[in-house]
Amino acid sequence: MYEGVVQNLIDELGMLPGVGPKSAQRIAFHLLAADPADVNRLAHALLEVKEKVRFCRVCGNVAAEEECRICRDARRDEHVICVVEESKDVVAIEKTREFRGRYHVLGGAISPIEGVGPDDLRIRELMTRLADGQVTELILATDPNLEGEATATYLARLVKPMGLKVTRLASGLPVGGDLEYADEVTLGRAFEGRRLLDV
Amino acid sequence: MSLYRDEGVVLRTQKLGEADRIVTILTKRTGKVRGVAKGVRRTTSRFGARLEPFTHVDLQLHTGRTLDVITQAETLRPYGEGLAADYPRYTAGSAMLETADRLTMGEKEPALRQFLLLIGGLRTLVEQEHEARLVLDAYFLRSLAVAGYAPALESCARCSAPAVRAFAIVAGGMVCGTCRPAGAAVPSAETIVLMTALLRGDWPTADASEARYRTECSGLVAAYLQWHLEHGIRSLRHVERV
Numbered sequence: 251m252y253e254g255v256v257q258n259l260i261d262e263l264g265m266l267p268g269v270g271p272k273s274a275q276r277i278a279f280h281l282l283a284a285d286p287a288d289v290n291r292l293a294h295a296l297l298e299v300k301e302k303v304r305f306c307r308v309c310g311n312v313a314a315e316e317e318c319r320i321c322r323d324a325r326r327d328e329h330v331i332c333v334v335e336e337s338k339d340v341v342a343i344e345k346t347r348e349f350r351g352r353y354h355v356l357g358g359a360i361s362p363i364e365g366v367g368p369d370d371l372r373i374r375e376l377m378t379r380l381a382d383g384q385v386t387e388l389i390l391a392t393d394p395n396l397e398g399e400a401t402a403t404y405l406a407r408l409v410k411p412m413g414l415k416v417t418r419l420a421s422g423l424p425v426g427g428d429l430e431y432a433d434e435v436t437l438g439r440a441f442e443g444r445r446l447l448d449v
Numbered sequence: 450m451s452l453y454r455d456e457g458v459v460l461r462t463q464k465l466g467e468a469d470r471i472v473t474i475l476t477k478r479t480g481k482v483r484g485v486a487k488g489v490r491r492t493t494s495r496f497g498a499r500l501e502p503f504t505h506v507d508l509q510l511h512t513g514r515t516l517d518v519i520t521q522a523e524t525l526r527p528y529g530e531g532l533a534a535d536y537p538r539y540t541a542g543s544a545m546l547e548t549a550d551r552l553t554m555g556e557k558e559p560a561l562r563q564f565l566l567l568i569g570g571l572r573t574l575v576e577q578e579h580e581a582r583l584v585l586d587a588y589f590l591r592s593l594a595v596a597g598y599a600p601a602l603e604s605c606a607r608c609s610a611p612a613v614r615a616f617a618i619v620a621g622g623m624v625c626g627t628c629r630p631a632g633a634a635v636p637s638a639e640t641i642v643l644m645t646a647l648l649r650g651d652w653p654t655a656d657a658s659e660a661r662y663r664t665e666c667s668g669l670v671a672a673y674l675q676w677h678l679e680h681g682i683r684s685l686r687h688v689e690r691v
Contacts, residue, residue, distance in 0.1 A: 268466055362543035362684035363461055363502070396501045399533035407536060424492045433497030434524045 256282070308379070310355035310372045312337045320344075320353060327351040332389040333376065333405065335359050335398065343391065351389070354379065359397035360404055368404060376405075380412055387415040394421050455479050456507045456525060458567055459500055460550045464490070472500050472519060473550060474508065475567060480560050481553045484510050484517040496522055503529035503542055503571060531575040537689040538574055541581040544684040545570050545588050551678050552596050562595045582663060583655050585688065586670045587647040594648065598677045602645045616641075616669055618676045640665045 251257055256278060264274035281289055305311070306318035313319070320326060320340070330351030334340055340353050356371045379385065388409055392398035406416050422440035423432055432440070457476030465471050468490040474482050489496045499506055499522040509521040532539045549567045553560045570588040574581060593599060601622030604611050613623035615633035623641065624633060639662045646654035647666070658666075675681055 360687075362540050362687040363547050365683040365686070367687040395498070396503065396529045396533055399529075400536060400539045403534055403539070404536050427493050431495045431497075433499045435498040435501075435527050435530055438530075 305355075309353050310337075310357060310375065311340050311353060325350075328384060329386045330389065331376075331379065331385050331387075332391050334391050335393055335401075339391065339393075349389075351387075356392070356401070359392055359401040361397045371401075373405070373408070377408070380409065380414070385414060387417060390416065390418045394419070451512050452509065452520070453479070453512070454507070454509050455482075456505065457482065458528075458546075458549075458564070458571070459502050459504050459506065460546045461502055462486075462500065468494075470500065471516065474506070475549055475553060475560065475564050476508070477561060477564050478559060480558045481550070481556050482510065482517060483556060484508075484519040485513070486519045486522075498527065498529075499524050501527075501529050502546060503527070503532055505568060505571075526572075528571045528575050532571075535577075535581075538577070538581045540684065540688045541585040542571060542574055544585055544682055544688050545574070547682050547684045548589060548592055548674065548678075551680060551682070552592055563592060566592055566595060579652060579656060580663070582667055582688070583647065583658075586644075586663075586667055587650070587655070589670050589674045590644065590648045591650075593674060593677060596677075598673075599648065600644070600673055602641055602648065613641075618669075618673050634669065636665055636669060637662060640669070644670070 252260065259278045259281070260271070260274045263269055263277050264271055269277070281292075302314050303312055306313040306316075306321055308317055308321040311318040311320065313321075315322075327350050331354050332343065332349055332351055333354045333356060334343065335356055335358055337355055340355065343349055343353075354372070354376050356373065356376070358366055358371055360366060360368060360371065380388070388405075390402040390405055392401045402418055406418075409416055420443045421436065422443055423429065423436065429437075455476040455478050457474040460473045460475055460481075462473070463471045465485065468488050470486050470489045472484050472486050472489075474484065476482050486496055486500050488494050489500055496519070498504070500519070504527050505525040507523040507525055508519060510517040511520050528542070532542045545567065549563060553563055566588065570584060573579060574584045590600070598621075600606070603613070603623070605613055605623065605625040605628050606617070606621040607624055607628040610625040610627070612625055614626045615624055615629045615635045616622065617624045617630050617633035620628065620630060620633075624630070639658065643655060643658045643662050643666045646652075646658075671682075671685055675685075
């Protein structure tokens with residue numbers, strides 16, 4: 251046990267995900283030895299993120315204003331909505347530079363075992379966005395795991411009567427991997443979604 | 450036993466650290482095991498979709514200090530693939546996995562009958578020959594029977610008298626007019642016939658039952674299960690009964 255304030259810092263750092271007691275101690279001593287200006291900047295960033303960041307009222311993505319940067323951007327295609335589980339997924343898709351439409355962040359996936367049902371996600375908000383009839387395609391980009399697939403199935407069934415095009419991200423072999431290590435489900439999906447090589 | 454091999458059904462997964470998961474598996478020989486699958490959340494993981502809930506897998510594990518480490522996994526049958534595409538069956542399957550997890554309390558205590566029952570239940574659910582809620586209720590009743598909580602349906606649970614009148618969860622099933630406690634439900638005779646059929650695996654009788662008796666049966670079975678488990682089944686709230 252250390253002097254009060256140092257121990258407080260170690261305890262608080264230890265509350266962060268993935269930070270154990272040893273790591274918390276290492277970070278605390280790094281901060282003690284660091285330049286006061288650097289520590290001030292970190293403290294300011296922590297306070298600022300809690301003060302300024304909120305969730306976009308349209309898509310549920312993290313935003314610094316009422317609406318996020320993507321929802322405010324008039325150049326984005328408002329006829330296509332890509333549904334993702336978390337804000338982290340928006341960043342991952344944006345990095346590809348392949349998608350120019352809008353997003354909708356659900357805030358998780360349906361997992362009955364964890365007690366998460368459709369009412370716990372931002373599905374009602376999605377249905378409100380679709381109600382005006384402007385959207386022509388809904389891309390379901392939930393995680394390619396069991397909960398993500400079940401959520402996509404649920405949404406597809408819900409949206410079907412609206413008559414818009416519903417698509418799901420392709421699943422298959424990761425680039426840079428070996429075929430022999432692919433599991434049966436992934437390899438099966440890769441076969442299902444095979445494409446014509448036009449050479 | 451530093452390295453061992455077993456087959457099992459993945460009951461649930463929890464995220465661990467950057468890219469790992471703790472996977473709870475009901476195995477055939479060892480019982481319930483909690484193992485770490487390292488790097489499983491990476492898209493390039495060699496485990497891929499093999500350690501998703503509902504998957505019947507052949508595993509190799511390394512005994513660890515607190516948690517075992519999964520070193521190899523091969524799919525025997527991916528039940529989750531079919532279930533995720535059918536929402537009512539997915540929610541029913543989730544309730545089955547949660548019940549199996551709750552009924553096998555201790556880790557590494559062999560529970561072969563529970564394992565075989567779960568495999569059978571998942572197979573029946575995926576094959577879509579019977580309505581999802583009938584399969585779920587049959588699984589609940591039979592897993593309770595395996596755990597020693599089979600409801601008395603043909604004679605009074607308290608005095609064994611043949612004339613039964615009401616269903617009392619606290620008494621352990623049907624009770625006669627004399628033993629009937631206050632507040633016991635009085636289900637219709639057809640509901641009890643359905644419950645008996647589900648417990649015995651008499652599918653022709655169960656499939657021929659009417660919707661109103663199925664609804665009454667589901668309510669009684671869910672209440673009976675949760676009373677004996679002394680715990681609510683979270684998935685039950687989300688089971689879609691179509």
